[in-house]
Ligand SMILES: NC(=O)C1=CN([C@@H]2O[C@H](COP(=O)(O)OP(=O)(O)OC[C@H]3O[C@@H](n4cnc5c(N)ncnc54)[C@H](O)[C@@H]3O)[C@@H](O)[C@H]2O)C=CC1
């Protein structure tokens with residue numbers, strides 16, 4: 388009898404393990420990301436994990452070192468680590484994937500300058516996900532240009548619902564939230580419902596028209612009323628968020644990594660576990676044609692999430708200023724999409 392109970396417990400434990408893939412696993416974002424995932428920050432403090440770590444063949448030596456360090460952390464939730472350069476091994480049976488592996492930009496480049504170098508990675512990984520991953524996999528694309536790479540990845544994985552592909556604009560959301568909090572001298576989490584519209588690029592539109600801030604315990608007011616400076620919110624604030632990635636590269640000579648990893652964790656955790664009550668988060672998702680944004684573009688919208696399903700927050704008033712910004716970033720996404728399709732078909 389005891390033997391049977393123990394056996395059943397073992398079976399349950401084994402089947403409870405969630406398989407998660409991280410690509411670019413030997414790179415700088417992954418170095419922070421893997422730590423947080425393995426610790427339980429994303430899938431919950433009781434969720435056992437198997438991590439598959441994909442990188443290219445020449446990086447297998449470095450990846451071996453990352454695996455050693457993960458083992459040396461002695462994480463209770465980490466049941467198995469599979470380092471590999473083979474997409475089939477990396478994506479087989481996977482329920483959640485962080486697609487980080489791609490070339491980062493250097494000083495003076497725009498993210499779309501990476502298209503030619505990176506988009507084929509996402510075509511190939513889309514095809515592998517289509518063949519080998521679980522059909523309900525949740526895919527977060529971080530590698531730049533993130534929106535267009537996510538679109539291509541989903542295009543080449545036709546057996547997986549398009550809603551299961553997203554790209555990361557959470558870093559932009561976190562940046563916007565932190566800028567407002569600093570301006571008002573409040574905690575970062577006092578600021579809610581900041582929106583990032585569009586592309587994870589310098590045309591994105593960080594919008595605080597619908598955001599609120601708790602300025603004193605229990606007192607929440609619109610950010611516009613708290614800041615009382617329309618000129619700042621429409622100009623300096625927008626530009627600061629749009630160009631923050633470039634500012635980090637200029638200072639560090641490397642692109643954001645710790646903050647990118649934190650944002651990837653925030654994004655996937657909210658997708659997996661759900662958003663709270665009236666809070667919105669921004670993520671790049673395939674446009675269903677709302678807010679006048681062409682159907683099929685991978686565009687960042689405010690969403691609520693329940694049961695691992697996102698729903699765009701609809702009905703927000705869009706003024707003339709916002710309309711222009713939202714359209715400009717959509718135009719850029721359309722251009723990137725056409726260019727990416729040409730590269731993939733060549
Ligand atoms: N969406 C966002 O908010 C952000 C996106 N990024 C982007 O994330 C990407 C990764 O950045 P870092 O980790 O700093 O770069 P990194 O150069 O440190 O690491 C990239 C890793 O990807 C690997 N890789 C290259 N091709 C691969 C393939 N086909 N399959 C698997 N792995 C592959 C490389 O060997 C390398 O180990 C870049 O494209 C960067 O621009 C960075 C910050 C924020």
Ligand SMILES: O=C([O-])CC(=O)C(=O)O
Pocket residue numbers: 491492498531558631632633635636642643
């Ligand atoms: O700016 C870059 O190239 C890296 C990135 O996406 C970011 O920091 O937002």
